[in-house]
Amino acid sequence: QLVESGGGSVQAGGSLRLSCAAPVYMYSNCLAWFRDSPRNEREGIAVIGSDGSPRYSPSSTGRFTISKDTAKKILNLEMNNLTPDDSSMSYCAAHFQGASLCAAVPDIRVARARIDIIGSWGLGTKVTVSE
Numbered sequence: 001q002l003v004e005s006g007g008g009s010v011q012a013g014g015s016l017r018l019s020c021a022a023p024v025y026m027y028s029n030c031l032a033w034f035r036d037s038p039r040n041e042r043e044g045i046a047v048i049g050s051d052g053s054p055r056y057s058p059s060s061t062g063r064f065t066i067s068k069d070t071a072k073k074i075l076n077l078e079m080n081n082l083t084p085d086d087s088s089m090s091y092c093a094a095h096f097q098g099a100s101l102c103a104a105v106p107d108i109r110v111a112r113a114r115i116d117i118i119g120s121w122g123l124g125t126k127v128t129v130s131e
Contacts, residue, residue, distance in 0.1 A: 001022070001120065002020055002021070002022055002092045002093070002094060002121065002122035003020065003122055003123075004018060004020050004090065004091065004092050004122045004123065004124055004125040005018070005019050005020075005021075005125055006125060007128075008126075008128070009128040009129075009130065010082055010128075010130075011130050012083055012084060012129055012131055013081060013082065014082050015078070015079060015080045015081075016079045016127060017076060017077070017079070018033065018076065018077040018079065018090055018092075018125060019076050019077075020075040020077075020092030020122060021072075021073065022075060023073075024073060026120065027068070027073045027075075027094075028050065029050050029094065029095070029096075029102075030048070030050055030094065030096055030099075030101075030102035030105075031047070031048055031068070031075045031092065031094050032045075032046065032047035032066075032092070032094070032096075032102070032105045033045040033046050033047075033075075033077045033090060033091070033092060033093070034091045034093055034105075034108075035086075035088040035090045035091065035127070036088050040111065040112055041110060041112065042091070042108075042110050042111075042118075043057070043108065043109045043110075044057055044104075044108040044109075045059075045060045045077070045090070045105075045106075046060055046064055046065075046066040046077060046105070047066065047102060047103075047105035047106065048066045048067070048068060048075070049102055050102075052068070054066045055103065055105065055106050058106075059085075060079075060106075063079065063080050064077060065077070065078040066078075075092060077090075082127075082129045084129045084130065084131060086129050087127055087128050088126075088127055089124040089127075090124060090126075090127050091122055091123075091124045091125075092121070092122040093105075093118060093119050093120065093122075094120050095120040096118060096119040097118060101118060101119070
């Protein structure tokens with residue numbers, strides 16, 4: 001039900017815009033972006049709460065911007081000044097298993113085998129950044 005798009009290949013310093021189409025009952029609540037790390041974990045990148053307030057992980061602060069397109073029911077992630085360390089599968093997440101998880105997204109690192117404890121996920125979109 002969550003469908004990501006917008007991934008691709010760019011050179012270091014470039015930009016990409018990820019989008020996630022969400023059903024109405026998920027869109028009005030907390031929405032977030034995660035990505036897979038080389039350590040077999042899924043880590044939080046950015047989250048936007050039901051009140052529209054954004055929070056970012058340290059690695060994305062100052063470079064990424066999370067936003068909602070209310071008319072289209074789409075979650076966006078504008079990523080600027082990308083580096084090869086940003087290469088990953090990126091995922092949209094919603095319908096969190098607990099309100100406290102929303103605020104905690106920037107600090108979340110969860111084993112990929114345990115992602116179901118977080119909430120609902122899309123299938124992901126691939127981001128590749130070359131030197």
